[in-house]
Amino acid sequence: MSASRRRGTGTNQEAVRRHNLATLLGHVHHSGGVSRAQLTERMGLNRSTIGDLVRELDELAVVHQSTPEVGTTRVGAGRPSLDVNPDPDSVHVLAAELGVDTLDVARVGLGGAVLDRISRPTPASPDPDVVVDLVVDMLRELLASASPGSRLVGIGVAVPGVVNDATGLVRFAPNLGWSDVSLTPMLASRIGLKVPVRLGNDAELGALAEHIRGAGRHLSHLVYISCDVGVGGGVIIEGLPMRGASGYAGEVGHQRFDNGSARCRCGNTGCWETEIGSHAVAEAVGCPPDRMDQLEQYLRPGQPVPPALRRLAHSLGVGLGGLVNVFNPEVVILGGVLRWVYPLVRDDVLDAFEAWALDAPAREASIVLPWLAGDSVIVGAAELAFTDLLADPVGSLARAEGALTAVLGS
C-alpha cells in the first residue's frame, strides 16, 4: 500500500493504522511466516503495536500464531517471539495463464502455496468465448475442491499480450489472435462471483513472481524475459513493476534489432522477437513448425548444438546486453523456452553479452534461470490476485464474506 499512497499528502492516524495492517499482512504473505520480533524490526514499530495488529489479523482468521520450533535460535533472553503464519486454507485466490499451447489454472493460498492446479490444451482456434468458457469451467472445478469457508479474494489472469487492467481489456494478444477483447467483463460475468478480476501481461507477472518468491527476491531491479512465440519483458524498478502510462510497458521484443528480413507478428521486420522467439528457436534446432509442442525434446542436453542455435545465442546475448544498458538491473531472468536454450549455449550468450553491454552496468547484472521454473507466470497471476487483499485486508475480506454468503444462499 505504501507504493500507492499519494505523494505529497500528509498522514493521519486512521490511514496509518490501515497502512500498518496491510504492510504487516504483506510481510507474512511474502515470507510465508515471520516472527513477531522480525515484524517489530522490519516495520519499525513497537512490540505492543505489532501485537495489536497481529491480533486483528488473527481475529480475521488470515493468520495464526505459533510457538517456534524447539531448537530455533534464540537471540537474547526471554520468551521466544511467536511466529505469525499465513493461513492458506482460510484465504485464497485463483490464477489463470492463457498460453498458446495450454490453459492453466491454479488455486493459491495466502502465503503463496499452490493448493491445486489443472492444465488443458488451448483450442486450435482460440475464440475468446470458447477460451473463457473453458477457463471458467476449470476455475469452478478448483473452487469445488476448496476448503469449506475458505475465502476467495481475487482472480488473476496472465495474458500473452498487451492488456489494460484498469478497463479489463486485452488490447492485443496476437498469439491468440485476440484484439480488443473485453476479457475481465466476460470472465467476471460468467464465473458469477463478486471478486476482483485482474489482468496482467505474462512477462510482467513472471517478473512479479520472481521478485516476490524467486531469483529477484530481496532485489529491487530485475528484468524477466518471457520467451515463447512472443518475446516480452517484465521489469521491476526500485522494487515496483514498471507498467508504463497505461500498463503496456515491457514490449522489449519489438525494438528494432537488425536489418533482418523476417517479418514479425507485430508487422515490422527486424524485431528482436524474430531472432530469439520460440519459432526462431524451433527453426534453429530443426523442430517442425507444426510440432512446437515437442520443442523441449530438441533442447535436451547432451545433443550436439547446431550452429544456428549458437547464432541465436549470440543474438540473445547482444539483446540482453542492450537491455542491461537500458535498465541496469541486478538480475536478468530467462523464462519460457530460454529455460531450455540457455543451458545449452550459455558461453555463447555470455560472450556476446559481455562484448555488448557497457562495463559499468554489466558488472552489476547476473543472468539466471527462474527459481520458479515454468511456474513464474501463473504464480505471478496469483500474486496479482492478492493485491487487493494486501492493500486493504479488512475491506477485501468483508467483500469476500459477502460474496461467499451470496453463493451459499443461492
Place this chain on the structure above:
Amino acid sequence: MSASRRRGTGTNQEAVRRHNLATLLGHVHHSGGVSRAQLTERMGLNRSTIGDLVRELDELAVVHQSTPEVGTTRVGAGRPSLDVNPDPDSVHVLAAELGVDTLDVARVGLGGAVLDRISRPTPASPDPDVVVDLVVDMLRELLASASPGSRLVGIGVAVPGVVNDATGLVRFAPNLGWSDVSLTPMLASRIGLKVPVRLGNDAELGALAEHIRGAGRHLSHLVYISCDVGVGGGVIIEGLPMRGASGYAGEVGHQRFDNGSARCRCGNTGCWETEIGSHAVAEAVGCPPDRMDQLEQYLRPGQPVPPALRRLAHSLGVGLGGLVNVFNPEVVILGGVLRWVYPLVRDDVLDAFEAWALDAPAREASIVLPWLAGDSVIVGAAELAFTDLLADPVGSLARAEGALTAVLGS
C-alpha cells in the same frame, strides 16, 4: 522524501512531521509559489497543521508569505488564503553542465529561478584536473555575486556519461575521454565548501528538469532523449527517475539497432547512437566533423532537407517507436541536436514512429521538444542539487549555516 521512505515500515509522529515539512517545501519549490488553501488540499492535512508547518519554514527564512494579488479568484467566503512563496535569495544551489563543446554553470534559487550563469569553451583535451579547476573558478565567480547571507545547499553536476553518484565517480564519459574519474572528491576538495556535491547523467537530469518544470510536468511517465555526440535516455517512471541498480540506467543509444558498420564509441557496431547522434546528423547535412560548433547553422529551417537527413529521421522514428514499446510513456522529449533536427523532418519521424510502435502504447505517447529548450540539463543539475534540502530542510539548512560560518570565519 516519500519516495525514499523504507517500504514495509510503520510510522511515528516525529517522522511524520519531518516528512510533512519536506513535502510542503517540495510543493512550494516546484510550484514557485502556492496558496495555503492549495497546500491544505494537496497534502490532505488540516489548516492549522499547514499553518504550523509554513510558520516553521518561514522562521527558517526559506519561504515568505504574501497576500494574493487583487483580482485573484476567490473560492468561497472568508479571507483569501495566503500565498506561500519560495525565497530565491535566501537559499540557492550551484549547477554545472560538462559538455563536449562548453562548460556551463548556473546559480539557481529556491523555486527554480536561474539567478546567474557563465559559459566557457571546453578545453580541446579535457583533462579532468583542468576541467575541474576551470569549473571551480566559474562556480566561485557565481558565488562572489550571490546575495549576502544566501545559503548554498548543494552543487549538482551533469556529466555526459555513466556516473555513480553514491561514490562520486564518473565511470565512463567517452566524449570527454574520462574513465573512472573521481569527480566529486576532486570538486568538493577544490571548491572547499561543505555542501553536498551530486553527479547525474545528462539525459537523466534533462528528464528530471522537464518532469518538474517542463514538458513532463504533471505527467508520470516520460522519456527524455539527450542527443549530442552521445545518445542517452532519461526515463521517469511513476513520477520517479529510473536509475537502475547503480545509477547506470538509460543507455538507450547502446542497444543494437541494425547491422550497420559504423563503429560506436562504446566499441560495438550497429548502435542506435551511430545512426542518430550528432556526428551522424553532421554527416547527413554536410557539416564538416571539425566544425561541429557550427552544426546548428546547417539545421536552420527554410533550407532543402537532404535525403540523408530524411533517412536519419526514419531511424529516429523507428528507435523512438521501440522505446515507446518498452516504456509506454506519456511523452517523449527530444533534447540536444534533435531540437533542431526534429522540426525539419517531423513527418518522416512520425511516419516511421507510427509504423513501428505498437498501437496501444503509440496512442498514449506524444513526441515533443523540451519546454526548457537548451536548459533542460543544467536545470536538472540544479534540481539534483536541491534534493538534500527537499528531503530534510532543517538538517540541510543547519549544515549550510555551519558551512557559511566556516567560510566567513576563515
